[in-house]
Structures are given as structure tokens and as C-alpha cells.
Amino acid sequence: MNHCLRSTFLVMLFSALFLAACSGGDDVAQETGTQTAAPQEVESAEAQARVQVIRDRASLGDPNAPVVIQEYSDFL
């Protein structure tokens, strides 16, 4: 039961993370510096930049976020 809960939680969490990471950061980063970018492109670039900022070693998110979620877990 515990394993099932763990698996469900982790699948939800890291599926979202994986999808975010696979959404083409390099291309968007180049768009950030383009002065003629359309508003939608700028918005997309800003969103992508935020994803990249929050993805750090063993942590995700704004260091100044009011809430810290800590997961103590095993890969097995």
C-alpha cells in the first residue's frame, strides 16, 4: 500500500516535471533575446525561463517560496 501511494505521488510529480523539461528550453531561450518576438513568444520564453530557473540539483522552485515541500524517499 505504501509503495502504491509512493508510486502514485512520484509519477504525478515527475511526469509533470519531465514534460516541462522536454518542452524545448534552448529554442525558447534564444527567443528571449529577440527584440521582435511576438507577445506570445515572449510570454512562452518567460514561462520556459522560469521552468529552467526552478530546476536545480535535488530541488525545484523559487528559493524564496513561502512553502518548502521536502520528500524523503528511496529510489527502490
Added chain:
Amino acid sequence: MIDELVRTGLARFEYRHILNHGPPSVAAALATECGGDQGRWWDFHDHYMTTQDFSRDGAVALAASLSLDTEQFAQCLDNEVHLELVEGQHRAAAQAGFNRTPTIRINGEGGAVNDALIEQVQELAAQLESEEG
């Protein structure tokens, strides 16, 4: 959850190693940290969440597939560079009584291990905001 809590700036997520299953747990944790040395911590984490290959060869193969410096990675593994880190996290968790995996803490308090976590974090963030305001 990432969209609702982390990407919105409401919460930061942190992972801590628990090594409840002996050598395979240690091997996976060390490989993940060695991957982190080259900026791919989450790739290793995601890999170990979906596979059960905790071998050294498997870790090096993953490093190669991610275009990491495999020599540096292998040295990191073989020298157990991050052993103190992962064992320290495990000890700290054990001392705190976090023996079940996963254990979720929200600002140091107990957290839900399902969808209720989102609501729990949102409520806490709202409470903190109102206290500041």
C-alpha cells in the same frame, strides 16, 4: 502539482535520500548525485523512478546517453564522492523518525502523499500570506 505549486512560486520542492534498501539504494543515490555534478540530477532521479537497474554499468550507460563526461562520472561513482552527503541525509531522516517512504514534510510539518498535498500547501501559503499582510 509542479504547475500548481512550484511553477507558480508557491512552493519549493526538495528531495532527500533515504537508503532503506542497502547497496542498491546507495548506488542509485550516488549515481544521481554524480549526475548532478554535471547538471543532470533530475535525469538520474527520473531514470531510477522508472527502472530498477541500479548497476554501475547501467549508471555509466545512462551518463553516456546524456552526453556526460563518462570518465568523470565513473570516477565520481568509484570514489563514492557523495557518500557522506547521501548517508548524512539518510541519518538525518532516520533521526527525525522518517522511516517510511516517501515521507513528505511541508515547512517542517507532516504532509499528504497524494492530491491532498496541493490543497494543504495552498492553504498554508494563504495562511502565511495573511499573517504577513
